[in-house]
Amino acid sequence: MDTGAADNLRRRTRSSRARRGAATGARAVLRAVSVGNTEDTDHDMEGAVGLCKLRVTAPRYSLLREVGRGAYGVVYEAVARRSGARVAVKKLRCDAPEKVELALQEFWALASLEKRHENVVQLEECVLQRNRVAQRMSHGNKRSKQYLRLVETSLKGERVLGPPEEPCYLWFVMEFCEGGDLNQFILSRRPDPNTNNSFMLQLTSAVAFLHENNIVHRDLKPDNILISERSGSPILKVADFGLSKVCAGFGNASEGKVGEEKNTNINKFWLSSACGSDFYMAPEVWEGHYTAKADIFALGIIIWAMLERITFIDAESKRELLGTYVRHGADIVPVGEALLDNPKMVLNIPQKRRSCMSDGVRKLLHDMLAFNPQDRPDAIQLRARMDQVMCAA
Incomplete structure (x- = not known):
């Protein structure tokens, strides 16, 4: 690598800039995310990062450490409590229309795949959390008011999810890739x-x-x-x-x-x-x-x-x-x-x-x-x- 070229680097990055963030040091958190098994009813979630414990009988995932962070969200290494399998959990805060749009585009793309491919990261499930209520996301779920509000926020370009003090998150549970990028x-x-x-x-x-x-x-x-x-x-x-x-x-x-x-x-x-x-x-x-x-x-x-x-x-x-x-x-x-x-x-x-x-x-x-x-x-x-x-x- 020519260091002179690096010094004169001209870098202009589009909307992906908001999602870029270098991996940070590991931080043990040992908190859990619990998701119900049905798509059309709301379920409690024992949250990570500052959420108090709720009525949870069987947490599905335990967050082990933070492996990446950026303006777009935070990625954790986690373990499925029942199987012991390692997974990646990406937490995205949907507090602005541009963040909602990025999160929904990722969900729509991965959820639209009816078959798996060895060389495309696999989405295990996506969970919508607002306040102390969590709901598994399904594509085009017209029964979920929260999902429809997310879509409306993305389309209108303005917040329709409620006041800022009521945070809304999307949690993506995906296969974990231990080899880095x-x-x-x-x-x-x-x-x-x-x-x-x-x-x-x-x-x-x-x-x-x-x-x-x-x-x-x-x-x-x-x-x-x-x-x-x-x-x-x-x-x-x-x-x-x-x-x-x-x-x-x-x-x-x-x-x-x-x-x-x-x-x-x-x-x-x-x-x-x-x-x-x-x-x-x-x-x-x-x-x-x-x-x-x-x-x-x-x-x-x-x-x-x-x-x-x-x-x-x-x-x-x-x-x-x-x-x-x-x-x-x-x-x-x-x-x-x-x-x-x-x-x-x-x-x-x-x-x-x-x-x-x-x-x-x-x-x-x-x-x-x-x-x-x-x-x-x-x-x-x-x-x-x-x-x-x-x-x-």
């Missing part, structure tokens, strides 16, 4: 071609699955890719769906249609919110008019940086992060922004002279990072091409 995993180990190849296959499979299910992630970056090592080998998990978009009406996963047909539909769904993180944003995202192909561009940046260990220093957290860029004098500029300024620019892939990158991967990365989204493969084509490249290798 992709940045931590890659940069703490020696380069391993076999791991790189496995990760490329896993990432392309995950994005293809999401697009087949009409979900555009919109914030793919190494921070949002977690690692599970429970199986003995590292398994990637795409996570953090707060900026995701479920493209309703453009294909239905339950209809059994051919995946390629559904993928074509999602790439006709135009989005207009310029969101994401600068170094992974496609050129068209900077302009605020894009499709699911923006995820393909972000994935290309991640894979390129992972293979050549290209990093920069984040100006806010001071962390070293995986990410490729273009050098303009003393500045380093995100690839998407540089391509927007000069669409005919030819990217120098691979960037390092002594690179072990194969010709197949090099060509694939060039296509994934094309200025024109129509020149990029869609997620289904990308998965097939990556399989071919790995087989050839």
Whole structure:
């Protein structure tokens, strides 16, 4: 990493900035969250972090330690009391319309998945808590006044949940990934071609699955890719769906249609919110008019940086992060922004002279990072091409 480039780093991050926060030191809390087993009735919750004990007979989860904190919420490692399984519990305070919108988008995306995928983080359940009452969330639950108030808050952009002294929280219970994020995993180990190849296959499979299910992630970056090592080998998990978009009406996963047909539909769904993180944003995202192909561009940046260990220093957290860029004098500029300024620019892939990158991967990365989204493969084509490249290798 060029320290001069780091000193001159220009970093402009969109709405994902509110959700970014470095992991803090562990803090034992040993408090419990209790959730009822039905969806349409209210239940007590023995809360964490300052809530007094309520009438709870069988707490479902015990919070063990805090593993991450940001303006968006707090993440804990927890254990399910009945099975002993470790889980991650994310606590989101819904005290402002923008926070409600991020929380609901994550819930809608994960709740819309009818099938599991090994490389997408699994939502076990989501609980809505207001004051001393907790209720398990279900998508489109018209019987729950609290759920409808959340939706109304998001749509109107103004608080309709009641006075600020009555806090409202969403608790996401998800699988726990003990291996940290992709940045931590890659940069703490020696380069391993076999791991790189496995990760490329896993990432392309995950994005293809999401697009087949009409979900555009919109914030793919190494921070949002977690690692599970429970199986003995590292398994990637795409996570953090707060900026995701479920493209309703453009294909239905339950209809059994051919995946390629559904993928074509999602790439006709135009989005207009310029969101994401600068170094992974496609050129068209900077302009605020894009499709699911923006995820393909972000994935290309991640894979390129992972293979050549290209990093920069984040100006806010001071962390070293995986990410490729273009050098303009003393500045380093995100690839998407540089391509927007000069669409005919030819990217120098691979960037390092002594690179072990194969010709197949090099060509694939060039296509994934094309200025024109129509020149990029869609997620289904990308998965097939990556399989071919790995087989050839």
